[in-house]
Amino acid sequence: MLSKSNIKRITGLHQKKYRKQEGLFVAEGIKVINELLESSCAPEAIYGIEDTSLHIPEENKNMFQKVTAAELKKISFLKTPQTALALFKIPKQVDDKRTGITLLLDDVRDPGNLGTIIRLCDWFGVTSLVCSSQTVDCYNPKVVQATMGSLSRITISYVDITAYLEEEKRPIYGTFMNGSNIYAATLPKEAVIVMGNEANGISDAIEQLITQKIAIPRFGQLQKTESLNVATATAICLSEFKRGCVTET
Amino acid sequence: MLSKSNIKRITGLHQKKYRKQEGLFVAEGIKVINELLESSCAPEAIYGIEDTSLHIPEENKNMFQKVTAAELKKISFLKTPQTALALFKIPKQVDDKRTGITLLLDDVRDPGNLGTIIRLCDWFGVTSLVCSSQTVDCYNPKVVQATMGSLSRITISYVDITAYLEEEKRPIYGTFMNGSNIYAATLPKEAVIVMGNEANGISDAIEQLITQKIAIPRFGQLQKTESLNVATATAICLSEFKRGCVTET
Known part of the structure; x- marks a missing residue:
């Protein structure tokens, strides 16, 4: 079950101020989450109605938390919530290549x-x-x-x-x-x-x-x-x- | 002042069914309305907080009705209503040229x-x-x-x-x-x-x-x-x- 403080923390990430403070961002939907999991982006937490369609790497399996559709609705910013939502760490990116x-x-x-x-x-x-x-x-x-x-x-x-x-x-x-x-x-x-x-x-x-x-x-x-x-x-x-x-x- | 039945008629035009029935569509904002007024589109009614920035042709001047910002809010579909809203007749368009x-x-x-x-x-x-x-x-x-x-x-x-x-x-x-x-x-x-x-x-x-x-x-x-x-x-x-x-x- 999602605690009240957790719900508050996740919904707070819809604001830039809290994303900066926590160093985290929210991704929703199986497709988007899977693409981020396959990349160098580091997950922090993954919430889903089920985990069968999510490609969670072995080392991150413990980050998955099963939630109900009603709980997902509370943390989603979408009108029609998807079946999963994840928090990822904001990567530190500096472009200093100046090529191409x-x-x-x-x-x-x-x-x-x-x-x-x-x-x-x-x-x-x-x-x-x-x-x-x-x-x-x-x-x-x-x-x-x-x-x-x-x-x-x-x-x-x-x-x-x-x-x-x-x-x-x-x-x-x-x-x-x-x-x-x-x-x-x-x-x-x-x-x-x-x-x-x-x-x-x-x-x-x-x-x-x-x-x-x-x-x-x-x-x-x-x-x-x-x-x-x-x-x-x-x-x-x-x-x-x-x-x-x-x-x- | 806008009558209740008029407000109902205009807001109904947000639905395709009523647009088809009435043969009318809604345009909002000075820029969009002026571009339509300059085209071959025929206006049916123009509501605005003022008419100085609207380029209403002489023969359509009688279609303008001054309304308050509060009235405009009632008929607008925008979150932040513009200063004018107009109804135009849906043109009968058939593309039978088949060139270019x-x-x-x-x-x-x-x-x-x-x-x-x-x-x-x-x-x-x-x-x-x-x-x-x-x-x-x-x-x-x-x-x-x-x-x-x-x-x-x-x-x-x-x-x-x-x-x-x-x-x-x-x-x-x-x-x-x-x-x-x-x-x-x-x-x-x-x-x-x-x-x-x-x-x-x-x-x-x-x-x-x-x-x-x-x-x-x-x-x-x-x-x-x-x-x-x-x-x-x-x-x-x-x-x-x-x-x-x-x-x-």
Whole structure:
């Protein structure tokens, strides 16, 4: 049975403050939990209605606690709770490699967008994601769910992005309405790609550090669509940076 | 003042049944309403805290009704209501052109995904969107909000997609894990592109009608990401079909 204090501790992890304090985050659902268990993420506790579909490593078997659906409902942040919930230790991640493609987010605020962007990084083999400190926390439960397990395969760091970019030697790309056509550009294998905030795009301070302004051309006859969603714009940018690699390998 | 029966009628429009019965849909927020007012969409009623930021055509001025923030809250479906809400007549749309690029959706269920896809169509100049009858209703309030006004510029029809595709003469493209590399393909200017359901992809019955199976290559070393979100996959497909046009125009 789950104690009251335990329930309080777990539901507290829906808040960034307590995640930071405890160094833990919540994952829900068999699929997401299994993907995290297979990765280097260290579990702290696993709660489930049953454990037959969970791939719990031998050394972590003692972390499993059987709970009822009613108990799971108390600790879940989902409207329709899954059959399992687990706590994982937040990994200490620092990206200091600065090789290949790094995606950098300048204040992306929507958890669904960040989750989709993490999945896109995983798909396109971009293992380094650098976020401004104002970007939504990647251990926010909504982000964890939206990543569908991809979270465990990407190195995500929250840094002072101005300082990060000031020390950068690779070209720094950013999308702007008046940038040069991304489809006509020769894109390098080593670069930082900056994506901006949902409402305001790339901030003025960061724009000063962009070395290559690019644009995704707009085709509509009326030319009225004001912008693409940040996740779909990221999809198109990563696709363009990576498409050249396919014929070479 | 808003009458009780009027409030009931408007909130009823959050359900597809009543939208169909009344032939009306709800749009919220100055930006979305103004974009619809500028299009061929016919308004039926406009409620707002004030009318100074609304671009109401002279002949529709009498449709405006001033309401209080408290009244607006009663008819809004948003957690944080905007300052205006309007009812528009659902246009009768039939896509019988069958030219250029048509995007076809095989049971896309999430309103946010459909909204994002409609914005993508607008961006890429794809004016014809054909949906299976099980695809989420494009006049669902969440879809209307997510389209940010793009809704008024795309012809959207709900049809028996099997019958539609059986009569199709253009090549019919669909994305599959085992399809041929989209980056290496020569893509035509006239085609139907089929996108599948969030969980199940393209259905077996529709797969039989696909003439060209394509794939978006996956780059991650671990190759574990199971799929791209349907909206981001649509972004990449439309970008690939359209990118060739840029250098030609």
